[in-house]
Amino acid sequence: MFTAISGPQTCRIDPRDRDYWAEVRSRFILEPGHAYLNNAALGMPPKPVQDSVAEGFRLMSENPSKAKRVFHDYIEGELRPAMTGFLRAKTGEIALARNATEGLYHIINGLDLAPGDRILMTTQEHPSAVRPWKVRSERDGIEIREVHIPSPLAGEDDILERISEAIDERVKVLFFCHVTRGGYLYPVKRLCALARERGLITAIDGAQAVGMMDVDLTEIDCDMYTNSLHKWFLGPAGTGFLYVNHAMQPSFSSLYAPASEPGGDARHYEIQGTYDLPVRAALGTALDFLNRIGIDNIERRLRMLSDYLRKALLDIPRLRLLTSLSHDISSPGSTIFEFDGINAARWRGPLEEEANLHVDDHDRDGHRGIRISTHYYNTTDEIDRCVDKLKEMLRREG
Ligand SMILES: Cc1ncc(COP(=O)(O)O)c(C=O)c1O
Incomplete structure (x- = not known):
């Protein structure tokens, strides 16, 4: 249950090595016959992660006093330092959270802004960010420019x-996605460099990035970053983090905490109180x-599958x-498309019901299309099956 977290694999693995990836796939317990191609919505944790959660809750019932102690020691002694290293953050810069939305609420409510200050974000942000920014704007007289x-x-x-x-003297914060809901990859490093040059704070919604590709927060050089670890990272549902440099x-x-003194610890920003320790x-286990x-x-495996x-x-x-x-400008895992004159967003249900193909609709930015998001455990056979079914759906439309 308390997995020793191994160091990163440095040996190069062929993204087309069928045996290797079949062995990896055998560690997942997806119902046979299903092709799960909706990883951008919620990842499919491998069996060891599922076992770890189940055993953790067993321990909580068998010996709560011991469980609380050992969980705390593991999370603070092993997990947090390992996550900090994985993200190339510094000690004291990572707050753990339940999801990216929680991190976004922290960011949007915690920034020191005055009435009349302006926030820049793009028209492709997720509702989990747009909603709290609107609330903050109405409450505090901050102007949002999309x-x-x-x-x-x-x-x-x-x-x-x-x-x-769009940057002028009233703009104080540049807020944007690392990877959008539809899988568009923004030039994060260049955007952060631009913001620094113009004296702006940078806050990034990284919900769709971590676990799909290497995210090096030192290299990105943003001020704040948040992510859901139950998507591409394949952690259990209800996990994420907030980075505050x-x-x-x-x-x-x-x-939950005032601004810290220099050299403080982002951990204090976390929601206080008892939380789901086993999760x-x-x-x-997911990081291991x-x-x-x-x-x-x-990342190479994801690129190979998405290119295919x-x-x-x-x-x-x-x-x-x-x-x-x-x-x-495209992320390794998510692909979106639409059809001329057809509302393909409504095919999501039939694809699942008729063919056990799990995809998502992409009903935004004027599109009524489909998003297919493939992870490393997916196969080219599953992609072929999905493409064949799409052709059949198209024939049906006449
Ligand atoms: C870009 C982006 N931001 C934020 C979120 C919200 O993630 P969560 O529901 O895990 O908080 C999502 C979810 O799909 C997303 O795609």
Whole structure:
């Protein structure tokens, strides 16, 4: 249950090595016949993570006093340092949370802003961020300016230019997704450099990034970053984190803790009180599982599967691929597309009911399409099956 967290795998694994990836897949307990292609919504934790949660709750019932102690020691002594290292943060910069939404609420409510201050964000942000920003804006007289980013993306430079043009002396914060809900990859490092140059705070919604590719927070150089670890990281449902760098902490307070002195600890920003210890502790098992494969191998496998999928989709008549074929502006795992003159968003139900294919609709930014999000345990056979079913759905439309 208290998994010793292994160091990252450095050996290169072939993304097409069928035996290796079949062995990895055998550690998952998805019902036979189902193809789970909706990893951007909720990841599918491997069996060891599920076992860790179950055993943890057993321990809580068998010996609560001991359980509380050992969970606390493991989370603080092993898990938090290992997560900090994995994200290349510094000690004292990671607060654990239940999900990205919780992290977003901390960020949006904790920033020191005055009436008249302006926030920049893009038109592609998630409702989990848009909603609390609207509340903060109404409550405190802060102005939110949404920078229009066209979908599909035109390119990194276009995003940079649009945001750069919108910055004026009233703008205090630049807020954006690392990877959008639909899997568009924003140029995070360049955006953070731009914000620094113009004296802005950067806060990033990383819900769709961690576990899909290497996220190095030191290299990104943002002030704040939040993520849901139950998506691509394959942690148990109800896990995430908030990163607040040391430079930011003296001017950032959460609802649970005031701004800290220099050299403080982001842990104080966490919601206080008793929490689901076995769920949080199982993050150690999830990180160990990930490290045994290696994040670079995971990213390469995701890229291989997504490239395969995107190429196959291009052969379907009337289909418009919204995701770019360029890796610069597309994330490794999520692909979105639509069909000329068809509301394909409503195919989600039939795909699941008729063919056990789990995808999501992509009903936003003017699209009525589909999102397919593949993780490393998916296979090219599952992708073929999904593409065939899409062709059948299209034939049915006439
Ligand atoms: C970009 C983005 N931000 C935030 C969230 C919210 O994540 P959660 O529900 O895990 O808090 C999501 C969920 O899909 C998302 O895609």
